[in-house]
Amino acid sequence: MQAISRSSVVVGYTPYIDSVADLTGGKELIVSGMKQERERCMAALRRAAEGATVALVSSGDPGVYGMAGLALELAQAHDFQCTIEIIPGVSAANAAAARLGAPLMLDYACISLSDLLIPWERIRQRIELLAQADMALALYNPRSTKRVRQLEEAVEILLRHRPAATPVGIVTAASAADETTTLTTLGNLLEQTITMRSLVIIGNSDTRELNGMLVTARGYRL
Incomplete structure (x- = not known):
C-alpha cells in the first residue's frame, strides 16, 4: 500500500489494477490484458527511467511466478537506468495453505x-x-478451459507414488470475495471444479x- 501510494504511475494486468482501485486515484495508469507481460514491464521501466516512481503490480508475490524476474531481465537487456525494489507479497501457495490449515509445514515444492x-x-x-521425494506439492495454474491434460497427467504420475487416499486441498480465488475451499483426495481430485484461479495442494505421507483442516506433521513429539 505504501509503495503504491508513493508512486505516480501504476502498471499492471487489468484485473489486478481494478483490485487496488482505491489506492490509485489521481495516478497515471498503464493497464493491459493477458500475455502482455513483457509490454507492461517495458512500459514500467521506460517511465521509471524517465524519472517517475512506478509501481508494477503482480498478483500474489512478484517474485513467485510474478513480474520481478522479467523486470530485472529487461532492465539489464535494455540498459534501463533505474532502481528496482522488489516488495514481497503473500504467495498463492501460502495464502491457500493458511485457508486449508497447515499442509506445508515441512519441505514442499511449487510447480506451475x-x-x-x-x-x-x-x-x-x-x-x-518430487512425487518420488514424498514432498507436499503446491500446483499453480492447474487447469484452464483449453488446458486439461496437464493436471490429468500430473495426477497419473502422483498416483504411481502415492495412495489414492492422499489428502488434497483446493483453494480457488484465495483471499478474494468469491474464494472457495475444497478438501478431497488424490484419487478424487479430477472430479473437482478446478480453474486457473485454483491452487491445489497435494499432501505427502x-x-x-x-x-476439517489439512496438517503435514513436522515430527514434533506430542
Whole structure:
C-alpha cells in the first residue's frame, strides 16, 4: 500500500489494477490484458527511467511466478537506468495453505502446470522426481478451459507414488470475495471444479485431515 501510494504511475494486468482501485486515484495508469507481460514491464521501466516512481503490480508475490524476474531481465537487456525494489507479497501457495490449515509445514515444492513458457516434458520430469521425494506439492495454474491434460497427467504420475487416499486441498480465488475451499483426495481430485484461479495442494505421507483442516506433521513429539 505504501509503495503504491508513493508512486505516480501504476502498471499492471487489468484485473489486478481494478483490485487496488482505491489506492490509485489521481495516478497515471498503464493497464493491459493477458500475455502482455513483457509490454507492461517495458512500459514500467521506460517511465521509471524517465524519472517517475512506478509501481508494477503482480498478483500474489512478484517474485513467485510474478513480474520481478522479467523486470530485472529487461532492465539489464535494455540498459534501463533505474532502481528496482522488489516488495514481497503473500504467495498463492501460502495464502491457500493458511485457508486449508497447515499442509506445508515441512519441505514442499511449487510447480506451475502451465507449459506456455516451459516445455511440458520438463514439468513432467519435475513432478515425477518430487512425487518420488514424498514432498507436499503446491500446483499453480492447474487447469484452464483449453488446458486439461496437464493436471490429468500430473495426477497419473502422483498416483504411481502415492495412495489414492492422499489428502488434497483446493483453494480457488484465495483471499478474494468469491474464494472457495475444497478438501478431497488424490484419487478424487479430477472430479473437482478446478480453474486457473485454483491452487491445489497435494499432501505427502505425513499429511492428515484433522477436524476439517489439512496438517503435514513436522515430527514434533506430542
